[in-house]
Amino acid sequence: MDIFAFWITLFVCMAECVYAENRCPEVMQQLLKNGFHRDLLIRVNFGTVDEGTGSSIVAVKVHLPKGLYVDPYELTSLQMHNLTQALVITDDIDLEVPEYLATEVSVLIYMRPDPECVSCFRAILPLHCRYHRPTGSGGKISVVLKNPEILISSQKSFLSMECLKETEIEAPCSQKDLYICRWDSMKFKPVSKELKLQIPVGLKHHLTLVCMVTLATTILCSSLLLSALFKYECISFVQTSLQN
Template structure:
């Protein structure tokens, strides 16, 4: 009888533990999802990020919705292009770090984080979306394959509420810094990380790659093109330019 009683108490304890664990899981979070899509082809692409808050969208009034995007070394954002877009109010984003070498190849670059502000979707009251121009970096020449695959992780959905703190179970404070809450806010404020659905599929960017055994041919053609273009420029300067004194005047 004692053994049976202990066994029954053990089963009851395990059941209570499982029940308490289930109660700790927020039941209002499953509606939040983040999706991303790459448009266009080649090195110059457009990354579209969409956040769907679901039932939690009602609590986001007066807050700014953003996506924290992690870009691997094979992809970068042109800060000059981004500044031009922001000047025309076409996008709002903060680069971390903000100093980017746009000419560096993939193997000499570092990862990049982008805090992209999302705009309300016209056809979905609880959806937010924005597009970000991204560019692929040059890869090392390959032995056989003419394409390299760059994996882009799923973005992290964030909320910034300057006027009030969100007591929701699904939102926790984030370490994101460097961006204001909105255009009226003078400085950065509290960013909240939204508990979201896990994304099993990662976004893959295919970048064209040169072949290693073509290196000699590329070097020879580049040298010939450089010599030819330099000769044409020098001939045009000597014929139509005004140089004095110099070898062209003879």
């Protein structure tokens, strides 16, 4: 009987977990554009709409690996045009360093209601790929973008308790108001798997050729600039002499 009761209890618990998971929000991540400069689209679908949904503030915390970064100056420009509400948590982002010298970046994005879905929130974050160290075989390197962390601040709870994690998180209340608020971290159903970006890498045996071409191009361009500058100064000198 004890074994039978154990299996019945286990079956009931698993059924409750599956049912609770099905009631939790769905989260979808999608990469837009191609190349080294992409846009990350994140959409959260609660599935239902009530008073609590409309009064809630939803944010997403994105953890970027060393191979990806955000440009704080670009985000500031987008915020001025009211195109995004992203807050970079990591300090001192170096935009120039390659992947092997970079550090991981965390970004907090305050989501907005999706005009195409009444029960959805969405956010777009511009991403940029870093250059990687050249390899012997070349090709491409995969950079994995893990699932984000979904946060919610609501005066009226409308989510099932099974969809809320036990721990609360402290984070700025908004992108403009840096006062610290308490947020609930949500469990969710990922619609898609972890995203992978394919980043091209160079070949080590091309190093000498690249250095020689770069040096030759630099010398040629500098010579052309000096030549143009010298001609301009000569013409200005002759014109000044004739006027005098």
